[in-house]
Amino acid sequence: MNDATPLPGGPSWLLYDSLTPEVGTLALAAALVLALIGATLSLAGAATGRMAWLRVARPTSHGQCALLVIAWAALSAAFVANDFSVLYVANNSNTQLPLIYRLSAVWGAHEGSLLLWSLALTGWMVAVALRSRHLPEVFAARVLGVMSLVNAGFLAFILFTSNPFLRHFPAPAEGRDLNPLLQDPGLIFHPPMLYMGYVGMSVAFAFAIAALLGGRLDAAWARWTRPWTLAAWVFLTLGITLGSWWAYYELGWGGWWFWDPVENASFMPWLIATALVHSLAVTEQRDSFKRWTVLLAICGFALSLLGTFLVRSGVLTSVHAFAADPTRGVFILGVLALAVGASLVLYSVRAPLLVDRGSFAPISREGFLLANNVVLVVSAAAVLLGTLYPLAMDAFGLGKISVGPPYFNAVFAPLMLLLALALGIGPRVRWKGQEAREVGLLMRWSLPLSVLAGTLAALFGGVHLLATTAGFSAAFWVLGHTALTVRDRLRYARSSSTALRRLPVGFVGMLLAHVGFAVCIIGVTAVSQWGVERDIRLAMGESTELGGFRFTLQSVREIDGPNYSGVRGSVLVEPVGVGGAGPRDATASLTLYPEKRVYQAGGAAMTEAGIAAGITRDLLASLGEPRGDSAWTLRVQVKPFQRWIWFGGLFMALGGILAASDRRYRLRVRAADGEALAAGARPA
Amino acid sequence: MTPRQRRFLGAFAVLAGVATAAAVLLSAVSENLLFFYTPSQVAAGEVPADRTVRVGGLVVSGSIERNPDSLAVRFQVTDMARVVPVSYEGILPDLFREGQGIIAQGRIDANGVFQATEVLAKHDENYMPPEVAATLAMKGEGPLAPVHPDARPADARPTGAQP
Numbered sequence: 001m002n003d004a005t006p007l008p009g010g011p012s013w014l015l016y017d018s019l020t021p022e023v024g025t026l027a028l029a030a031a032l033v034l035a036l037i038g039a040t041l042s043l044a045g046a047a048t049g050r051m052a053w054l055r056v057a058r059p060t061s062h063g064q065c066a067l068l069v070i071a072w073a074a075l076s077a078a079f080v081a082n083d084f085s086v087l088y089v090a091n092n093s094n095t096q097l098p099l100i101y102r103l104s105a106v107w108g109a110h111e112g113s114l115l116l117w118s119l120a121l122t123g124w125m126v127a128v129a130l131r132s133r134h135l136p137e138v139f140a141a142r143v144l145g146v147m148s149l150v151n152a153g154f155l156a157f158i159l160f161t162s163n164p165f166l167r168h169f170p171a172p173a174e175g176r177d178l179n180p181l182l183q184d185p186g187l188i189f190h191p192p193m194l195y196m197g198y199v200g201m202s203v204a205f206a207f208a209i210a211a212l213l214g215g216r217l218d219a220a221w222a223r224w225t226r227p228w229t230l231a232a233w234v235f236l237t238l239g240i241t242l243g244s245w246w247a248y249y250e251l252g253w254g255g256w257w258f259w260d261p262v263e264n265a266s267f268m269p270w271l272i273a274t275a276l277v278h279s280l281a282v283t284e285q286r287d288s289f290k291r292w293t294v295l296l297a298i299c300g301f302a303l304s305l306l307g308t309f310l311v312r313s314g315v316l317t318s319v320h321a322f323a324a325d326p327t328r329g330v331f332i333l334g335v336l337a338l339a340v341g342a343s344l345v346l347y348s349v350r351a352p353l354l355v356d357r358g359s360f361a362p363i364s365r366e367g368f369l370l371a372n373n374v375v376l377v378v379s380a381a382a383v384l385l386g387t388l389y390p391l392a393m394d395a396f397g398l399g400k401i402s403v404g405p406p407y408f409n410a411v412f413a414p415l416m417l418l419l420a421l422a423l424g425i426g427p428r429v430r431w432k433g434q435e436a437r438e439v440g441l442l443m444r445w446s447l448p449l450s451v452l453a454g455t456l457a458a459l460f461g462g463v464h465l466l467a468t469t470a471g472f473s474a475a476f477w478v479l480g481h482t483a484l485t486v487r488d489r490l491r492y493a494r495s496s497s498t499a500l501r502r503l504p505v506g507f508v509g510m511l512l513a514h515v516g517f518a519v520c521i522i523g524v525t526a527v528s529q530w531g532v533e534r535d536i537r538l539a540m541g542e543s544t545e546l547g548g549f550r551f552t553l554q555s556v557r558e559i560d561g562p563n564y565s566g567v568r569g570s571v572l573v574e575p576v577g578v579g580g581a582g583p584r585d586a587t588a589s590l591t592l593y594p595e596k597r598v599y600q601a602g603g604a605a606m607t608e609a610g611i612a613a614g615i616t617r618d619l620l621a622s623l624g625e626p627r628g629d630s631a632w633t634l635r636v637q638v639k640p641f642q643r644w645i646w647f648g649g650l651f652m653a654l655g656g657i658l659a660a661s662d663r664r665y666r667l668r669v670r671a672a673d674g675e676a677l678a679a680g681a682r683p684a
Numbered sequence: 685m686t687p688r689q690r691r692f693l694g695a696f697a698v699l700a701g702v703a704t705a706a707a708v709l710l711s712a713v714s715e716n717l718l719f720f721y722t723p724s725q726v727a728a729g730e731v732p733a734d735r736t737v738r739v740g741g742l743v744v745s746g747s748i749e750r751n752p753d754s755l756a757v758r759f760q761v762t763d764m765a766r767v768v769p770v771s772y773e774g775i776l777p778d779l780f781r782e783g784q785g786i787i788a789q790g791r792i793d794a795n796g797v798f799q800a801t802e803v804l805a806k807h808d809e810n811y812m813p814p815e816v817a818a819t820l821a822m823k824g825e826g827p828l829a830p831v832h833p834d835a836r837p838a839d840a841r842p843t844g845a846q847p
Contacts, residue, residue, distance in 0.1 A: 374701075382709050389713055400720035402738065407716035411709065535755055535774045596778075605778040624775035628752030633775050 016081040021165040024074030028159055031067035031118075034060050035152035042145035046138045046213065054137055057144040058129045064151060065122035072119050075106050075164055085171035088112060088164040094175035094601045096563040097183070104188045105178045111164035113191060117308060118154045120192070120199040121147065128203060128228070135224060142210035143203075150202050153335050161328045177601030180564070186246030194239030194266055198304040200232025201269055204276060205301035208294045209343060212350040217294065222284035223665060225297075229280060230660035233273040234653045240266050241649030249611055254533070254620045254637045256645060259408040264387045265307030268380045272300040275376035277656075282366045285431060286358040289366070291351045292373070298347060302340045303380070309336065361433030368426030375419045382411045409528075413467070420474035420521065423514060424481035428488055446484070450477035461640075464529040471525025478518035482511050506662030513655025520648025526641035533637040537627050543572075547638030550574045551592075551621060556632055559595065564606075566597035569632065571610060571621040592621040594634075618642040718789065727766035731792050739768055739798055740787040748782065761786065772800040779805040 038060030045053025075088075079102040084090040092112075093105045107116040125147050132140040158164075207225040211217040243266070248256040257263065276296040282289040309332040361367065386403040393401050428442055454473025458465050486500075489507075493499030532547040543552035554570040574589040592610030599606065612619040617640045624633030720738045721731050731737055741761035748759040755774055760767045770788050780786060780803060790800035 378705050378709075381705070382712075385709050385713060402718045402720070403713055404716055404718055407712055410716070411712050537753070537755055607778055622775075624755075625750075627750060627755075631752075633755055635775055 016077050016083070018083075018085075020074050020077050020081075021083065021086050021167065024071045024078075024165045025159075025163060027067045027071040027074065028155060028163070028165075031064045031071070031122075032152060032155040032159060034063045034067065035148045035155060038064070039145050039148035039152055042141040042148070043213075046142045046145065049138075051137070054141040057141040057148075060148060061122070061125040061129045061144050064148070065119075065126045068115075068119045068122050071115065072106070075112065075115065076103055078165075079103065079105055082175070083171075084173070084175050085167050085169060086164075087166045087168045090168070090172050090175045092176070092178050094177050096601060097175075097178055098562060100188070101178055101183050105182070107191050107195075108178050108182050108187070111158070111162045111166075113195070114154065114158050114162055114308075115164055116192060116195050117199060118151060118158065120195045121151050121154065121202060123196075124199055124203050125151070128206075139210055139214065142213055143206040146206035146209045147202055150206075150339070153339070157331055157335065161331050175601075177599060177604075180597070180599040180604045180606045181250060183563075183599075184246065184250050186242060186250055190239060190242040190246050193235050193242055195308075197232050197234075197236030197239050197273075198266075198269060198308055200228070200235055201273060201297075201301045201304045203228040203232060204273075204297040205343075208297035209346065211354075212294060212346050215350050215353040217283075217290050217354050219284050219287050222280045222293070226277070226280045226284060227660040227662075227665040229273065229276055229297075230656050233270070233277055234656035234660065236266065236270045236273055237649055237653040237656060240270060241646050241653070244649070245646050248642075249609060251607075253607065253622055253635065254609060254611075254618075254639065256527070256642070259386070259405045261387050262311050264383050265311045268303045268383050268387075269300055269307060271376050271380040271383070272296055272303055275373045275380075276300055278369050278372050278376075282369050286366055288356040288358040288360065289370075290354040290356055294347065294351065294354065296373075296377075298340070298343045302336070302343075303384075305336055305339060358432070363429070363436050363439055364433040365426060365429045365431045368422045368429055371422040372419060372426065375415055375422065379412065379415050379419075382415070383408070386411075413470075416521070417470060417474050420478050420517070423517065424478045427485045427510065427514070428481060446477065446480055450474075450480060461526070461530045468525055468529045471521055471529070475518040475521040475525070478514055478521070482514050482518070485511065504662060504664075506659045506664070509655040509658030509660075509662070511655070512658060513652045516648045516651025516653075516655060518648070519644050519651055523641045523644030523646075523648060527639050527645065531637065531639040531642075533635060535624070535633065535635050537631055537633050539629075539631040542631075544636065545576055546636055548576060549619060549638060550576050551634075551636045553632065553634065554591075556623070556626075561597065563601065564597040564599045566595055566606075567623070568593050568595045569610070569621070569623050569634075571634070571636070573612065573619050573621075590619075592619065594621045594623045596623045613643060615643060616641060720787075723761055723763045723768040724766045726768045726792065726796075726798065733792060733794075736789065736791055736801075738787050738789050739770070740785065741768070743780070743782050743784050743786055745782040761788065768798050769796070770798045770800050770803075772803055774801075774803075776803055777805040 038056060041053045042057035042060075045051070045056075078086045078089050079093050080099065082089070082093065082095050082102075088109070088111050092108050093102050097105065106112045125144060128140075128143060128147070132143065135143075204225055207221070207228065211221055240263075243263070244256045247258070248254060276293065279289050279293045279296055283293045358366075386407050389403055390401050393399060424446075425439070425442055429439055451469070451473045453476040454471070455465075455469050457472040457476075458468035461468055486503075489503065490496045490499050534544060534546050536544050538544065538551075538553040540553060540555060543550050545551075550573070552572040552574075554572050556567050556569045559566055559568045569592075571592040571594065572589060573592060590612050592612055594610035595608040597606040597608060598604070607622050609620050609622040617638060620635075620637040620639065622635045624635065627633050718736060718738050720740060723739065723741045725731065726739055731739075739761060741763045744760040744762050744767060748757065750757050757772045757776060758769065759772075760769050762768075770790075772788070772790075777786075784805055787804045788798060788800040789802040789804070790798055793799050
């Protein structure tokens, strides 16, 4: 095609050929063919019982992964070599961009992030292929077949509407820039984590579809599905937590959750995945809730698809994005309709075969888990409604509207209180059923004590008593009952230290995740109710008092970064004796260095907040703009217990990791279960 | 109760629960809707006086007046047909500048000045809020769509959003 043209600024060690992007396209095309072959043969083989066909499931999975790694390497190389004849590279990178951000720019926009999606999916496929040796062959082939089919849909979407290797000639001498917001370490980890989570939901989905195809689902199935669902849930949790943290320090204004469509798109699958993890517990322990579990698995994946597609196609901010690129929009709707429609049709045909064996008593552990599920699903529905409502109104020409954070906050606070109520006591109630009187006894002291402790904590801050009392009471309720759950376990043990060490890892994981939820509630309550902020104009040497601290603007000096220039302010913060809400601490004075940057390539301005992080409070200062002579506008903030929100997320993720690594998931499937499933795998 | 009756009762309970939840959610949504208006609509008096709304358009060149002694800012937004004066007290987003497409949230006062409590602009110099783009497209002015169809909508965040 074109001769090897010298590329601006590409390192000499890189073995980069001008045809490398074409290799990438070819690898994607080959992966698509392989995915279609794998899906067809393994699903047809499972339906007809041809073992030779079934056996292609694993090799085609490995093959797809290898081809996507090649495509990924090709795109990364194009970024490193600054090959601006590749449109995607030209739009998202330039020669000044540091190498690490050129590598992370691969997933900085639409095309590359879809490639990451597909790569992550094949990664999960390889993991399933390697770890499914103990599963009945027919079942494993069905799971991998369904995943191949999903991957085929994605690869077709990439190749036909969003090929990252698309060329444009003549190549510009210099690229645009990666959005400066994305030039941050947070971006290196946040999207891949989130995508691993989104895509991980496809494993649970594939297990559910495989069970429906086989018409058989039992406790063994739940035991196979649960660690995969937990793994996806852990990735989602970490991705969302990282995203919140990134927004907090990188967007420059100290917000940690905005209820904007992109966040909601990741939050909905998380809510459903959380419900699914708990529903699977009932299916595993009580051989019950089967249809509900399968439906959740389908919904979780559908919301992952919806989230990715809507966000990445720009549909959410405006239906006009459809007009901007109709092919993408139509493709999106097609894939969604096909995946969800086909799954639901299959569900409606096969679900009657899934008969629950256990009886159901409302006052039992499964009863509380059902309550948890209902609350989580309603929460997800509320987020979906708030996210799609403006879209629907606009589409029907009923005016342009937006649904603001007040809606989400108003709906979420009571729902999370209900969730905390069920979550605290649920693990202490017996499976199968318990007397209402006994459950009442469990609450006799803990309920008033939690409310008392919550009230005391709320009085400590002295403002917004109702909201803070509710939040802290819920947190203490969960923490207290989690501790009592451990005591229940140890009650009949001869030696409590031995019993502590012998607690199942999965049980410890559950406790840790529940503690994480409580920690998160404390953080959210404290920050949203006690957090204070002020926008103010300060001349050099002037100060303002806020939340028990005095902020003094000392200087604003010019700075030079690698690919930006700007100013750095110096704000002295000293604790003062009186005033303000929330807990005060006696930290010695410290200095914040907020920055205002202008990136050379795009000319985009960026606010970098100066942040002093602490266990009990964060202090922030952000620079606005110069005003008058030597004065600046500033926003200063005091945010009590800000870190607890993310600590909570980390605890939940850690709990999930422990739960997924429980011994019982690694044990070989009991022979009886395996045979039952193998028998049921072929429809009668 | 026969199993049949129990099934009916169960289905009824589920239906009642779903209906209640839907009603509560829908009423919560409708209480928190923010309607978007163009400067032409504002000038025509279509905006209810006591309701928080959003107005979007381009910042008129030369209209920005910053008070040197406080945070107060006055500027005008236009949809190329009519102009609305906006008054705001606070920190403006990084990309607020003349000719930039912005969205202001607030109320219209008795003098026809839009008292903004929040001003939004996108962290991308080529971005235009979709509502603004649509408004301008109807007037036959300016770019028809965001230059980047894939521009992350995540970044169109208010500077002062607090959950």
